[in-house]
Amino acid sequence: MRLFATLLLLAASPFAHATERALPACAQAIRFTADWFADPPQEFDKTSDFLVRQGAPAGEGATALGLVTVENAISVVPETTCRGLTVQLRFVHPVLRVIRDLPPGTCAHEHVLRHEYTHVRIYREMARRFRELVYPFPDSATAEDVLRYARQQLAQLQEAQRQFDSPEEYAGNLTACKGEIPKLLMAAHKAG
Numbered sequence: 274m275r276l277f278a279t280l281l282l283l284a285a286s287p288f289a290h291a292t293e294r295a296l297p298a299c300a301q302a303i304r305f306t307a308d309w310f311a312d313p314p315q316e317f318d319k320t321s322d323f324l325v326r327q328g329a330p331a332g333e334g335a336t337a338l339g340l341v342t343v344e345n346a347i348s349v350v351p352e353t354t355c356r357g358l359t360v361q362l363r364f365v366h367p368v369l370r371v372i373r374d375l376p377p378g379t380c381a382h383e384h385v386l387r388h389e390y391t392h393v394r395i396y397r398e399m400a401r402r403f404r405e406l407v408y409p410f411p412d413s414a415t416a417e418d419v420l421r422y423a424r425q426q427l428a429q430l431q432e433a434q435r436q437f438d439s440p441e442e443y444a445g446n447l448t449a450c451k452g453e454i455p456k457l458l459m460a461a462h463k464a465g
Contacts, residue, residue, distance in 0.1 A: 299357030302411035303419055306361050307400035310393060313341065313367035317382070321372050330438075336458055338375065338446065339385040341392045343367040347423050349416045358416060360423045362403050364396065374461035380450035381457050388442070392434060399430040 321329075321337045329337035344365040349358055369389050375382040406426055408419055446454050 296352075296354070296356045299352050299355035302357045303408035303414055304352075304357065304359045305404050305406040305408075305423070306359060307403040308361075308363045310343075310364050310367065310396040310400055313343070313369045313393065316368060316370045317377055318373050319370050321374070324370060324372065327370075335443075337372070338454070339369070339371045339389045341367065341369050341389050341396075343396070345427060347420065347427065349420045349423070351416075358414060358419055360406075360419060362400065362423075362427065364400075367396075369393065375454065375457055379453060379457065381453040384446070384449045384454070391437060395433050395437060399427075399433065402430055403427065 321331070324337035324340045325331045327340055327342050329340040331337045346361075346363040346365050348361045348363075350361065351357070352359055369386075371382055371385045371389065375385055403423075403426070406423070408414060408422055410418070
């Protein structure tokens with residue numbers, strides 16, 4: 274499961290000042306941009322409880338195995354060379370974690386790491402789709418309206434993360450690597 278925190282920044286509308294009205298209209302009145310979601314730093318020394326505190330879901334009797342955390346920062350800023358707005362999506366402080374009970378080099382660790390890197394690929398697809406957004410009312414756009422629209426669209430794009438974390442996906446953890454994940458967890462529990 275992912276942690277989604279959204280930071281919002283809002284700049285003044287580019288249509289507010291008389292000097293800005295003298296600028297020519299942009300070819301695209303509202304332009305959406307998004308950072309590339311780079312491979313995040315990795316941490317393999319945390320506990321399952323730590324991941325739960327970071328936002329990983331953990332139902333009764335479940336153990337959080339891995340997590341990608343990131344803050345999403347959206348800003349709406351006026352264009353500087355023409356009359357229009359740019360909506361920017363940034364990914365702030367991404368981190369990929371796999372619990373310490375699944376040591377690097379084990380099949381279990383690689384299994385969870387693959388799962389978490391699928392979330393990284395989903396973030397990259399979200400960024401691509403965000404860049405393709407088109408604001409439906411560009412002639413009457415205010416920065417506040419555009420920000421609201423961008424937040425709604427990002428929430429819809431984030432749904433892909435939740436859908437990937439299906440019960441079927443998690444159920445595969447019990448049998449992956451010939452049952453290595455439950456065995457490692459049990460050994461860590463006995464040792465702790």
